[in-house]
Amino acid sequence: MSTDKDEKGHTKEKDEHIQDEFTFIADMSAPFQTYGDVLVPLGDDAAVYRPTNGKGQIVCVDTMVEDIHFARHTMSPQQIGHKALAANISDIAAMGGIPTYFVIAVTVPQTWTMEEMRDIYRGMRTLADEYRIGLLGGDTTSNPHQLVISITAIGEVEEDVSLLRSNARPGDLVFLTGSVGNSAAGLDLLLRHPEKKDHASYLGLLQAHQQPQPHVEQGRLLAQLSQEVRLSLNDVSDGIASETHEIAQQSAQVDIVLNKQDMPLDSELITYAQEVGKDPYDFALNGGEDFVLVGTVPPSAWSTLEAQFRAHDLSIFSIGHVQEGQGDVWLIDGQHKRKLNKSGYNHFSTE
Numbered sequence: 001m002s003t004d005k006d007e008k009g010h011t012k013e014k015d016e017h018i019q020d021e022f023t024f025i026a027d028m029s030a031p032f033q034t035y036g037d038v039l040v041p042l043g044d045d046a047a048v049y050r051p052t053n054g055k056g057q058i059v060c061v062d063t064m065v066e067d068i069h070f071a072r073h074t075m076s077p078q079q080i081g082h083k084a085l086a087a088n089i090s091d092i093a094a095m096g097g098i099p100t101y102f103v104i105a106v107t108v109p110q111t112w113t114m115e116e117m118r119d120i121y122r123g124m125r126t127l128a129d130e131y132r133i134g135l136l137g138g139d140t141t142s143n144p145h146q147l148v149i150s151i152t153a154i155g156e157v158e159e160d161v162s163l164l165r166s167n168a169r170p171g172d173l174v175f176l177t178g179s180v181g182n183s184a185a186g187l188d189l190l191l192r193h194p195e196k197k198d199h200a201s202y203l204g205l206l207q208a209h210q211q212p213q214p215h216v217e218q219g220r221l222l223a224q225l226s227q228e229v230r231l232s233l234n235d236v237s238d239g240i241a242s243e244t245h246e247i248a249q250q251s252a253q254v255d256i257v258l259n260k261q262d263m264p265l266d267s268e269l270i271t272y273a274q275e276v277g278k279d280p281y282d283f284a285l286n287g288g289e290d291f292v293l294v295g296t297v298p299p300s301a302w303s304t305l306e307a308q309f310r311a312h313d314l315s316i317f318s319i320g321h322v323q324e325g326q327g328d329v330w331l332i333d334g335q336h337k338r339k340l341n342k343s344g345y346n347h348f349s350t351e
Helices: 020-028 075-095 115-131 182-192 199-208 216-226 240-250 267-276 280-286 298-311
Strands: 004-005 011-014 039-040 055-065 098-110 134-142 148-158 173-175 232-235 256-261 293-297 315-323 329-333 336-340
Touching: 039 267, 055 075, 075 098, 075 115, 075 148, 075 199, 075 232, 098 115, 098 267, 115 134, 134 315, 173 256, 173 298, 182 199, 182 267, 182 280, 182 293, 199 267, 216 293, 232 240, 240 256, 240 280, 240 293, 240 329, 240 336, 267 280, 293 298, 298 329
Parallel strands: 098 134, 256 329
Antiparallel strands: 004 011, 055 148, 098 148, 173 293, 173 315, 232 293, 256 315, 329 336
């Protein structure tokens, strides 16, 4: 970052904007480590890597747009970078896979400086190093208005692993690998009650929204079990109501029934919701971006699944069951049962 003088003659930092695409790419890519069996790394028209024998290749893409998926007043650049990559890693976790590589395309307006972009890449690099994921390349363009980050991630999984949304059957139990609603509550706090963001009692909500942790280890345990037991799986990016609808609608003639009292809610979420006069279950059911895993398993395998998670000091919760139906999701609340809508953010909704 260059320097300049203010009106009193004091030295001050001057924002450095992006002037050259190739310098930008070289600057952002240089700090990343090379992992895996890469034959042609960064620098050519395309990278080349050798896949692992006996493993299927997983490919997923996720795009984040400024002021839709993130905002500068609610997340730091490093948190934005972390979350952009975390969303892709979570999709790979939902397939029971191991993340291996990624490529990134960014569209950058002049309102973002080089140092801010470096921080975004630092956020990605920290998470990439944690999971040993290699950057293979990408693309950079300009945009007059909004920053856009699009990441394509690659993972691998054993060829006989099948953790599909379409695997649910009547009689199965529905499970979650972690608590839900924290990310949505954290965003609500930042947008509507920013005066609470420094409260130590709500740091967990902010962490859940700004730096979520994908459940890769949990996905790998489920992948191992799926070689013997039929399982369905989905990651919670759009809220429990939406994700369970996807499982119910893609499986054959089933409904999913959720038990409200079994939904795992953290005490921070409950306290925050009570303080601001909101229903904590609304955050849990409709909030999204928790990046935990939701799925179904035959009841005969539940004790084995619980034991494996407990042995790895990981949480898993039974929150409902699957019954015959037409792709609907129901919520039981005491003596009452009501149908849940498929909520969650919809880019093309006019409402």
